[in-house]
Amino acid sequence: xxxxxxxxAKDGEVYPGNILKIDSFLNxxxxxxxxxxxxxxxxxxxxxxxxxxxxxxxxxxxxxxxIAALKFKVPVVFAKKSKTAxxxxxxxxxxxxxxxxxxxxxxxxxxxxLNRDDNVLIIDDFLATGEALRGLIxxxxxxxxxxxGAGIAVEKAFQSGGRELxxxxxxxxxxxxxxxxxxxxxxxx
Amino acid sequence: xxxxxxxxAKDGEVYPGNILKIDSFLNxxxxxxxxxxxxxxxxxxxxxxxxxxxxxxxxxxxxxxxIAALKFKVPVVFAKKSKTAxxxxxxxxxxxxxxxxxxxxxxxxxxxxLNRDDNVLIIDDFLATGEALRGLIxxxxxxxxxxxGAGIAVEKAFQSGGRELxxxxxxxxxxxxxxxxxxxxxxxx
Numbered sequence: 001x002x003x004x005x006x007x008x009a010k011d012g013e014v015y016p017g018n019i020l021k022i023d024s025f026l027n028x029x030x031x032x033x034x035x036x037x038x039x040x041x042x043x044x045x046x047x048x049x050x051x052x053x054x055x056x057x058x059x060x061x062x063x064x065x066x067i068a069a070l071k072f073k074v075p076v077v078f079a080k081k082s083k084t085a086x087x088x089x090x091x092x093x094x095x096x097x098x099x100x101x102x103x104x105x106x107x108x109x110x111x112x113x114l115n116r117d118d119n120v121l122i123i124d125d126f127l128a129t130g131e132a133l134r135g136l137i138x139x140x141x142x143x144x145x146x147x148x149g150a151g152i153a154v155e156k157a158f159q160s161g162g163r164e165l166x167x168x169x170x171x172x173x174x175x176x177x178x179x180x181x182x183x184x185x186x187x188x189x
Numbered sequence: 190x191x192x193x194x195x196x197x198a199k200d201g202e203v204y205p206g207n208i209l210k211i212d213s214f215l216n217x218x219x220x221x222x223x224x225x226x227x228x229x230x231x232x233x234x235x236x237x238x239x240x241x242x243x244x245x246x247x248x249x250x251x252x253x254x255x256i257a258a259l260k261f262k263v264p265v266v267f268a269k270k271s272k273t274a275x276x277x278x279x280x281x282x283x284x285x286x287x288x289x290x291x292x293x294x295x296x297x298x299x300x301x302x303l304n305r306d307d308n309v310l311i312i313d314d315f316l317a318t319g320e321a322l323r324g325l326i327x328x329x330x331x332x333x334x335x336x337x338g339a340g341i342a343v344e345k346a347f348q349s350g351g352r353e354l355x356x357x358x359x360x361x362x363x364x365x366x367x368x369x370x371x372x373x374x375x376x377x378x
Binding site: 030032033058059062063070074077080112113 | 212220225249256267269
């Protein structure tokens with residue numbers, strides 16, 4: 001998606017360790033008009049798939065998932081991160097390692113809001129190693145729901161998460177694909 | 190706002206300790222079409238105030254703030270919760286007690302995204318004791334920005350946060366005002 005790539009090229013900041021910060025329009029300050037255009041794009045990609053529910057993960061997935069959900073006219077469910085070791089049986093639960101924050105979270109979704117009758121699209125802001133996405137896919141599996149695919153804002157294509165999950169047969173569509181952040185320079189696929 | 194009150198009456202769950210759970214349409218699963226109507230209502234209330242930025246707090250404030258921001262055509266900044274004691278000088282920081290979670294968080298906003306030229310509307314999902322809102326107001330104060338007011342989805346009017354802040358002169362508009370949750374019965378002001 002050209003508009004998003006142009007914005008990343010203009011406002012993205014690269015930090016050592018291949019970290020891309022897009023805090024000025026997606027992860028801390030949010031440009032909702034850009035997200036509106038991204039929602040249109042996600043609807044073009046997945047609008048004919050019978051999606052009845054969008055699943056995302058707190059915190060920064062919520063904005064893009066909610067604005068996209070307006071296009072699909074379906075509810076959003078956001079997975080919560082929980083440090084608690086004992087999760088009640090009312091929740092689906094998957095373990096997710098965060099390389100950014102150097103910790104492991106349980107990611108939980110109430111059984112009330114996801115079940116075998118659902119046709120789920122996952123939406124998230126970033127895909128790199130794929131840990132968060134794998135956790136959400138596991139939760140959809142636990143619920144018995146059908147997974148339509150995943151719509152991602154920004155994929156670091158030089159990390160293996162997207163490739164590995166596509167090889168397993170999941171449909172993953174990323175609106176911007178980063179080829180490299182080497183030498184602090186952002187290049188796209 | 191009648192639509193929201195009706196929804197709370199229909200789907201809200203009351204738990205011991207005056208806890209109101211509205212997880213099925215606001216705090217875990219999100220009814221984005223209801224939020225769209227709430228955004229229209231907030232724009233009716235604050236649309237003529239020259240708002241150029243909306244401030245909220247992760248996680249469940251993000252959806253309502255983002256959808257409302259589409260009406261105002263302005264960016265959202267969401268304050269982040271941080272357990273870290275040492276906050277870099279690049280951030281505004283306020284301490285917020287969470288009675289729900291029984292802990293204290295630092296709430297932080299990057300200085301890059303809020304400054305004296307801004308005209309800020311705070312949007313959040315809940316107002317009870319007012320701790321989160323006080324923290325956000327403190328951050329707006331630190332930035333030197335002008336505070337237009339606060340738009341809240343659900344206020345527990347039987348707790349003191351809203352009253353105390355209004356007495357200090359802040360404009361606070363709540364779309365639904367809960368008068369009481371006694372005996373598990375939800376009544377509105």
